[in-house]
Structure formats: structure tokens, C-alpha cells
Amino acid sequence: MKQLITFTRLELINIFGINVRRYVKDPAAKKRYAVLTAAYVILALVFGGYLCGGAYGLAVLGAGEYIPMLYPLISSLLIFVLGAFRAKAVFYREKDIEMLSALPAGSLPIAVSRFIRTYAENAAINALILLPALMICGIYGNYGAAFYINLLIALIVVPILPTALMAWAGIVITAIIARNRHKVLTEVVLMLVIVTLSFMLPFFVGSGNSDFSSQGADLSKLSSEEARQVMSEQIAGAAHGIEASVPFIRTWGSFYNGSNFPGLLIYALISLGVSFLSVAIIGHNFFAISAALFPVSVHHEFKMGTMQQSNLLSALINKEAKRYFSSGVYVSNTIVGPVMALIFSVALGFFDPQELIKGAGGLPVDINVSAGLPFIIGMIFAMMTIAASSVSMEGKNIWILKSLPVSFTDMMNAKLLFNLIVIAPFYAVSEIVLLFTVHATLIGRLWLILAPAAMIVFSVTFGLFMNLKFPKFDWENAMEVVKQSAATGLSMLALFAALLPGIALMLIPEVYKDIVCLISIVLISIAALLLYKKILTQRV
Amino acid sequence: MLVIKDLEKIYKGTDKGISGISLHVEKGDIYAFIGHNGAGKTTLLRSVTGIHEFDKGQVLVNGIDIAKDPMSAKRCIAYVPDNPDIYEFLTGIQYLNFIADVFGVGAKEREEKIADHAERFEITSSLGDLVSSYSHGMKQKLVLISALLHDPKLLIMDEPFVGLDPKAAFVLKELMAEITKAGGAIFFSTHVLDVAEKLCNKVAIIKDGHLITSGLMSEVVNDRTSLEAIFMETVD
Numbered sequence: 011m012k013q014l015i016t017f018t019r020l021e022l023i024n025i026f027g028i029n030v031r032r033y034v035k036d037p038a039a040k041k042r043y044a045v046l047t048a049a050y051v052i053l054a055l056v057f058g059g060y061l062c063g064g065a066y067g068l069a070v071l072g073a074g075e076y077i078p079m080l081y082p083l084i085s086s087l088l089i090f091v092l093g094a095f096r097a098k099a100v101f102y103r104e105k106d107i108e109m110l111s112a113l114p115a116g117s118l119p120i121a122v123s124r125f126i127r128t129y130a131e132n133a134a135i136n137a138l139i140l141l142p143a144l145m146i147c148g149i150y151g152n153y154g155a156a157f158y159i160n161l162l163i164a165l166i167v168v169p170i171l172p173t174a175l176m177a178w179a180g181i182v183i184t185a186i187i188a189r190n191r192h193k194v195l196t197e198v199v200l201m202l203v204i205v206t207l208s209f210m211l212p213f214f215v216g217s218g219n220s221d222f223s224s225q226g227a228d229l230s231k232l233s234s235e236e237a238r239q240v241m242s243e244q245i246a247g248a249a250h251g252i253e254a255s256v257p258f259i260r261t262w263g264s265f266y267n268g269s270n271f272p273g274l275l276i277y278a279l280i281s282l283g284v285s286f287l288s289v290a291i292i293g294h295n296f297f298a299i300s301a302a303l304f305p306v307s308v309h310h311e312f313k314m315g316t317m318q319q320s321n322l323l324s325a326l327i328n329k330e331a332k333r334y335f336s337s338g339v340y341v342s343n344t345i346v347g348p349v350m351a352l353i354f355s356v357a358l359g360f361f362d363p364q365e366l367i368k369g370a371g372g373l374p375v376d377i378n379v380s381a382g383l384p385f386i387i388g389m390i391f392a393m394m395t396i397a398a399s400s401v402s403m404e405g406k407n408i409w410i411l412k413s414l415p416v417s418f419t420d421m422m423n424a425k426l427l428f429n430l431i432v433i434a435p436f437y438a439v440s441e442i443v444l445l446f447t448v449h450a451t452l453i454g455r456l457w458l459i460l461a462p463a464a465m466i467v468f469s470v471t472f473g474l475f476m477n478l479k480f481p482k483f484d485w486e487n488a489m490e491v492v493k494q495s496a497a498t499g500l501s502m503l504a505l506f507a508a509l510l511p512g513i514a515l516m517l518i519p520e521v522y523k524d525i526v527c528l529i530s531i532v533l534i535s536i537a538a539l540l541l542y543k544k545i546l547t548q549r550v
Numbered sequence: 551m552l553v554i555k556d557l558e559k560i561y562k563g564t565d566k567g568i569s570g571i572s573l574h575v576e577k578g579d580i581y582a583f584i585g586h587n588g589a590g591k592t593t594l595l596r597s598v599t600g601i602h603e604f605d606k607g608q609v610l611v612n613g614i615d616i617a618k619d620p621m622s623a624k625r626c627i628a629y630v631p632d633n634p635d636i637y638e639f640l641t642g643i644q645y646l647n648f649i650a651d652v653f654g655v656g657a658k659e660r661e662e663k664i665a666d667h668a669e670r671f672e673i674t675s676s677l678g679d680l681v682s683s684y685s686h687g688m689k690q691k692l693v694l695i696s697a698l699l700h701d702p703k704l705l706i707m708d709e710p711f712v713g714l715d716p717k718a719a720f721v722l723k724e725l726m727a728e729i730t731k732a733g734g735a736i737f738f739s740t741h742v743l744d745v746a747e748k749l750c751n752k753v754a755i756i757k758d759g760h761l762i763t764s765g766l767m768s769e770v771v772n773d774r775t776s777l778e779a780i781f782m783e784t785v786d
Contacts, residue, residue: 312677317650319654324651325648332637332640406633407636409596415620
């Protein structure tokens with residue numbers, strides 16, 4: 011028990027980086043952490059607001075009863091999907107296994123402490139999703155005290171099972187990756203498959219809907235009461251589809267709306283039982299599992315051969331490439347954008363976004379989606395750029411470039427060029443595909459070429475600029491840099507700002523579209539150029 | 551070869567760093583730099599090699615001011631850190647080729663040097679393996695080889711003997727003698743005082759960021775005492 015407390019204290023002391031933030035003295039690091047915290051708060055508010063808005067919409071449309079069904083499901087899926095890949099870095103951390111193995115400590119306390127830490131992090135995510143949504147549900151549903159008691163219990167119970175399943179998924183995923191010769195490719199493919207399936211899940215679960223008589227109704231032609239009725243029917247139809255695909259969901263929802271307290275208790279006990287069993291099995295074999303997950307590299311007898319000289323820029327770009335493709339986390343998180351953009355370009359040949367919105371009942375205002383397509387495609391391309399983490403990814407190796415006769419300009423050019431080189435093939439293929447999947451005038455075709463290109467260049471330069479402003483070299487796991495840094499967070503926010511021209515284009519009259527497009531592309535390009543010049547004045 | 555004038559570097563938000571350091575390393579010198587843990591040895595070495603920007607003072611490498619023309623100054627230097635944190639995603643040979651490309655070392659020349667030094671340090675057979683699979687000592691050897699590829703005029707090393715097996719330490723001493731005989735200079739920090747006393751012709755002792763003593767080894771350590779005794783006396 012003492013060991014469990016010791017290890018749990020160790021795991022929790024730096025949860026969300028609290029301990030580092032508390033003791034860091036370097037003013038630049040303090041500033042970086044402050045910005046990172048602010049970025050997280052903003053993103054949490056945006057995400058929470060989005061989910062809250064969804065819950066409010068459901069409540070106002072008289073579909074509030076579905077909130078206790080849907081939101082715990084969303085939370086559980088998110089925790090599981092995000093956690094399955096985090097498990098390798100969080101649960102089975104490679105770097106400290108050797109040190110821990112040498113200590114007079116049992117494997118079970120170590121495993122349990124890591125489970126507790128992971129559960130605590132997942133509980134925070136769960137609270138962000140559930141708390142505002144179920145509060146809204148409670149207010150609009152006029153539920154009694156039992157609902158709010160169940161809400162508190164839901165905050166504790168919902169993350170338990172996904173956390174346990176995440177630990178098992180982590181073993182499976184890490185084992186698949188570790189035993190495959192092409193580790194990075196395997197991790198990227200697994201990530202893309204899981205992310206794509208997660209996106210496609212709503213389409214599968216909604217397919218059981220057969221009571222959708224108001225499909226295709228044009229909401230703009232209806233009164234507000236009629237529109238409300240239509241949307242309520244559509245939501246009811248979607249909910250029936252989910253119930254048809256996930257039969258226990260209504261029962262599960264009753265656990266959280268206060269109407270089935272015994273059921274909630276039984277579910278909580280089952281969750282705890284599964285978790286205890288999982289932790290017991292994994293904990294008992296923790297060191298053996300960890301050793302098996304991270305096999306030692308095989309030695310290949312080297313024979314000296316002829317060598318070739320490369321110029322400096324090629325050598326630097328080659329180094330960037332080798333670093334990039336050596337990290338599954340780096341690749342899987344930054345290749346998603348270009349891959350999704352390519353998939354989207356292909357998908358445009360099979361569905362028209364305009365028809366899709368009409369089929370779903372339309373929106374209260376007229377929008378022309380195809381007018382904003384160039385910028386939507388550009389935004390998808392430019393999500394999570396490689397450059398936004400490329401300075402931080404130098405990590406403890408930064409002394410190498412700083413001690414070598416490598417100019418800062420060459421260093422930055424290599425990082426920018428490498429990012430563009432990775433995106434270029436996806437961009438080129440996507441543009442060819444768009445020739446066939448999107449019908450556009452000559453001018454429209456020009457915007458489809460120029461707008462994504464401008465946004466890609468802007469996001470790459472902005473990402474690098476942000477990373478220079480907020481570098482993080484003292485990391486142990488690439489995930490801290492790629493997913494959890496101020497630079498990547500701020501880059502994402504800036505990208506939403508760059509999408510504003512696209513949104514404007516969807517709303518403004520046709521006659522102004524070309525001029526707005528041209529001005530937007532020019533402004534984004536100028537911003538990119540100014541950022542590049544600014545980058546060259548920075549230093550690491 | 552290396553002239554340090556009134557160098558000062560204080561870390562922001564702390565009062566730790568170095569102050570008022572002046573040193574002169576000449577051609578042919580093997581200059582030892584010793585001090586207690588946290589004295590400022592690594593700070594000085596990193597400031598001299600351009601890794602840290604310093605607050606005051608001047609550093610001239612072969613007459614070139616490192617603050618004004620860092621590229622030219624760095625081409626004369628090779629730096630070997632105390633912790634060989636090098637690119638683990640590269641193989642040993644890829645890392646050496648990368649360093650050689652940065653310094654513009656020709657293909658034939660690098661082949662000969664890598665073959666020679668790798669043979670001396672006995673890591674030829676491991677050059678095809680990822681650096682991540684190397685032990686600390688192997689990484690240290692790799693960094694040493696990479697430092698020698700461009701025939702540096704000034705070799706700056708931070709505790710270079712740590713992690714090296716006895717044979718590798720012997721090879722390193724041989725190389726240090728060869729470099730200084732060819733007109734180069736070596737400036738390195740170490741905790742191994744008897745090696746410093748036997749190998750070096752000059753020594754500097756730093757305490758709490760300030761230079762306590764510097765000069766010829768024969769003058770700092772006279773016949774009646776040892777470097778260890780001088781060091782203990784100085785830091786106490």
C-alpha cells in the first residue's frame with residue numbers, strides 16, 4: 011500500500027505539468043507555459059462550447075432526453091480512441107522501465123499508479139464533455155435531485171471502463187507496431203484507420219434510421235415552429251438509428267438521467283470489476299509486457315563502403331526527413347491533414363456538400379459551400395503542420411546545430427522546405443483529382459489551385475514562427491511536443507482565422523466572390539512572406 | 551587560438567552563471583579546465599562554442615570574433631559535449647556523414663578519416679546500427695570521431711573521458727597529442743585530475759562562476775604538491 015501511495019504521488023505530482031510549472035525558473039519557459047495554458051483553456055472553451063451548443067440545441071428542440079445517451083458515449087469513445095495511442099507513451103513508458111525494474115518495487119503498484127494517473131486525466135476530459143451538457147439537460151428537462159446525484163456519479167464512472175480498455179488497446183497497438191519492421195508506417199496506418207473509422211461511425215450508426223419523413227425539407231421556407239418540429243423529427247430519427255446500432259444505449263442513458271440508479275450502480279460495479287481485473291493482470295506482468303513491447307534493435311555488421319558528399323541544405327533536409335519518419339507520433343499527427351484533404355477531394359466526386367446540407371434540412375441562412383471550397387480544402391491540408399513542432403523536436407540535440415557552422419537561415423529553410431516537400435505530392439494529386447470531382451470555371455479552378463497553396467505556405471511559416479516563439483526542448487516524449495505544445499495549439503487557432511475568407515465566400519453574393527478570393531489569397535500570401543522574414547530574425 | 555576576455559553569462563531569473571572569465575589558449579596547448587559541480591565549466595564551454603549567447607565579453611577563435619562571425623569561428627572549432635545527446639534516429643555512419651556534409655568534407659577524405667578513427671576506437675562494425683542502440687561510451691566515441699572529421703584547429707571538450715573504456719581513453723590521449731603537435735589546441739573540462747596533471751601543459755580552476763587561478767601547469771602545481779591538493783585548497 012505504501013508503495014502504491016508513493017508511486018501514485020509520483021504520477022500525479024506532475025499531472026498536466028503542474029510540478030514543472032510550479033518550479034520552473036527560466037522566464038522564457040514560464041512565458042511558454044503561460045501561453046500553453048492559455049491556448050489549452052481557449053481550445054477547451056471552444057470544444058466545450060461546441061459540445062454545449064449541441065446539448066443546448068438538443069434541449070431546445072425537445073430532444074434533451076438523448077443527451078444522457080449521447081454524451082457519455084461521445085466521452086467514452088474520445089477517451090478510448092485518443093488513449094489507445096497515448097497508452098504506449100503514458101502507461102508503458104519505455105524510458106523509465108529500466109530504472110524502475112532495478113528498484114525494490116512491485117510491478118503492481120507501478121501499474122496501478124499509472125492507471126490512476128491515466129484515469130485522472132480522462133476524468134478531466136470527461137468532465138469537460140459531460141458537465142455542461144448534462145447541466146443543460148437537467149435544467150431543460152426539469153429533472154430532480156436524483157439527476158444531479160447521478161451526474162456526479164457519471165463524472166466518476168464514465169471514464170473507468172474506457173481507461174481499462176485503453177490499457178489493453180495500448181498493448182495491442184504497441185505490440186503490432188513493435189513487431190513490424192516498418193514501425194512508423196504501421197503506426198501511421200493504424201492511426202489513420204482508427205481516425206477514419208471514428209469519423210465514419212456516425213454514418214454507420216445513423217443508417218438504421220427509417221423514420222425520417224422530413225428528410226430534404228428546406229428549413230428556410232418554414233416558420234420557426236415548423237422548422238423546430240422538422241429538426242426534432244430528424245434528431246429523433248438519428249437517435250433511433252443509434253439505438254438500432256447500439257441497443258443498450260437507451261438503458262445506458264437511463265443510468266445518467268436519474269431514472270435508473272440501481273442500474274447505474276451495477277454498471278459502476280461492472281466497470282470497476284473489469285478495471286480491477288485488467289490492472290491486476292497487466293500489473294502482475296507489467297515488466298514482462300513492457301520488455302516485450304520494446305524489443306532491442308538487432309545488430310547489423312557494418313562494412314565501410316564508398317560515401318558521397320551532399321550540400322548543406324540537402325544534408326539538413328535529409329536530417330529533417332530521417333527525424334520525421336523515425337517518429338510515429340510525429341508522422342501520424344501531421345500527415346492526417348494532407349491525407350484527409352486528398353480523401354476529401356476524392357469524396358467530392360461522390361457527394362455534393364450543398365446537396366448534403368439540403369438533405370439534412372438546410373440551414374437558416376443560404377450558403378454556397380462550393381464558393382468556400384478552395385479555403386476549406388486549404389484548411390484541411392494545413393492542419394497540424396510539421397513545422398509547428400520542428401524546432402522543439404530538436405530537443406536535447408539542439409546543441410548540435412548551434413555548435414556547427416550552420417546559419418540560422420539554412421536551419422529554418424530546411425525545416426520549411428521539408429514540410430512543403432511532404433505536403434507537395436498530396437497537394438499535386440489532390441489538384442489532379444479536383445479536376446474531375448469539382449466542376450468549376452477557369453477562374454474557379456485558379457482559386458482551387460492558389461487558395462490551398464497560399465494557406466499551406468501560410469500555415470507552415472506561421473507554425474515555424476510560433477515554434478520559435480515557444481520552443482520546448484526539455485521533453486521526454488514526442489507527444490509533448492507534437493500534441494501538447496503552445497506552438498501547435500496556437501497554429502490551430504490561427505488556421506481557423508485563415509478560414510474566415512472561406513466562410514465569407516459562402517455567404518456573400520456571387521458577384522463579389524472572385525474579388526474577395528483574390529484579395530484573400532494575396533493577403534494570406536503577404537502574411538506568409540512577412541512571417542518568413544520575421545522567422546529569419548528570430549534565434550533559438 | 552582561443553582568447554576569452556571578461557566573459558560573462560548569467561542565466562535569466564537566476565544569479566547562476568560565469569563572470570569575469572579571461573583565458574588564452576595558444577597553439578599547441580592542452581588546456582585543462584577544472585572546477586566543482588555547478589561551477590560554470592559547461593556554461594563557459596557552451597558560450598565559447600556559440601551554443602549559449604553571452605552577456606558581456608569577447609571570444610576570439612583563431613582571431614575571429616564568435617559573436618560577429620559565428621560561422622567562420624565555428625568552422626575552426628569542434629565541440630564534444632559532456633552528454634552525447636546525438637540524433638538517435640540516425641545510424642552511426644549517417645551521423646558522421648551529416649557532420650562531414652556540414653563541414654564540407656569531401657567524400658574520399660571522410661572515408662579515410664572515418665575508417666581510421668572508427669578502427670582506432672573499435673566501433674567500425676557498429677556504424678550501421680542506429681545511435682539509439684549505442685551505449686553511452688559508444689555515443690561518446692561517435693561524437694569524438696565526428697569532431698575530428700574536419701581537422702579542427704581548436705577542440706573543445708566537456709569531460710571527454712567519462713564513459714570511455716581504458717583503451718578508448720588511451721586513443722583519445724594519443725589523438726590530443728597528435729592534434730597539438732600539428733598546431734592545434736585543446737581546451738577541455740575534466741574531473742579526472744591526475745589525467746589533467748599528466749596530459750596538460752596549462753590549467754584553469756573555476757569556482758562559483760569565477761576564475762580562481764590559471765596558467766602553466768608547472769607554475770600552478772609545483773613539485774611539492776599535486777593538482778588535487780591545489781584544487782581542494784582552492785575550492786574550499
